[in-house]
Amino acid sequence: MDRLPANATRFFPDADALAAQIPDGALLAMPPDYSLPAMAVVRALIRRRARRLKLLGVPVLGLCADLLIGAGCVAEVETSAVSLGEAGLAPRFTEAVERGEIVVRDATCPMIHSGLQAAEKGVPFMPLRGVLGSDLVALRPDWKVIDNPMGENDPIILAPAISPDIALFHARWADRAGNVWLGRRRELATIAHAAKATLVSCESVREGDMLEDELLAPGVLASVYVTGVAEAKRGAWPLGVIDEYPIDDAHLAAYAKAARTREGFARYLDEWVLTPRKSFSPA
């Protein structure tokens, strides 16, 4: 038996076991619908009745946030937007904000990217151009405006470092060494670098070590960042994994319609989240 380092990646049997690693109240960073959300784990979080989560959208959120908010798992969201894309507004997010049921810390995309980049470098902030004159600045006392110390009379905004408790996303592959292949979705690497722990569901776990393959390695997140992995086939569904399965547009449209009312959303949860299913393959 190999002597594994203390921070070696742990392998979990399924999405529910991964969801059990996410404590109530955690600051949970997640990607948008186009960038590999861990939907099977999100459904498991709802089944385990997670509470008081703080979501961080990197840099925006979609279905995963709408489901968690509708199911009462969320206290606060920091994001640049929550939307279902072509399927329209995120109905549970919209209603929860309009009723004052959750706190929204509105941001703009590159401020979130910059805050995570600061955290991954271990520095306290990252400067960013633009943003000045937006009402966002007044809402965010944690964003500071300073005079550019390298120039003169040149105001510039600083994004504070953001270090999520947990980064959660899906991937096409993990390997036995605990590495995860993200391909071009490098924002997922940035979240993992910045987060205190990273949990990943994946389509399959490969034998061997992807870092020893020159073609795969540039798309790999090294196991040093990966806290836990679980296999979850079709784990991004109803979102897609490129070259594996496409976005299930019909399902998203049906969700957007059903979730317009609390009753419709409750029926959706009963059918697609709370009832154990053998497979999330579309009929």
Next chain:
Amino acid sequence: MGSYAKEELLACVIAGLVGEAAHVAVGAASPIPATACSLLRARGRPLRVSLLHKRKGNPFSDGSRELFDLAGQGRIDVFFLGGAQIDGEANINLVRAEGRRFPGSFGSAFMYFAARRTILFREEHSRRVLVPKVEFVSAPGWSPPGVWRPGGPQALVTGKAVFSWQKDRRRFRLESVHPGHDLDEVRADTGFEFDCPSTVPATIAPTSEEITMLRGSVMREIAASYPEFARRVWPQRSAAA
């Protein structure tokens, strides 16, 4: 010339505004701007179009921050923004209006500064959208001297009219009204004041050549990233493609 869809007219208008740009980026849920860029390329214009939410073959490989990094360096000539509300100073609001919550500001508070030109686009032309003063400034239409701002608004395109932005006057100017609408209607449905020439031309309708391109290679390209949009605008053709 024959009949055309409103979306086809708007795509042709936007294509004209994009003009001589070298690099255009198209953000989330922007099928009409994407159609405009595809049309320019179909006409043979050597234009780099970065469709950010292209389902396959997204133009970047360094994650979703790469767009903003590129823009910050001045590598994006034209970008598109909309708004739940837009006011006469070109401020845009993507957050909340009349007690309703909207998705959020996305990258607007940065891209409106960094992209060299921004074309504001909102199909709904009403006093609900085009307001005297936005309730929340996601991104300001102009910035005081001394604030870094290489870019800003170029024009505002709606379902009824085209306005240009006059940076020195900080006001919109009505450039044309789309066929089927008139100046009185535009005045009645616009909540902010704008400059207006003594005669306002009609927006130029798509040519038959443009319509042929739109319903051919452009439609096929757009359907790959915006399938719902393509089904709605070109119902028979996209089903056959």
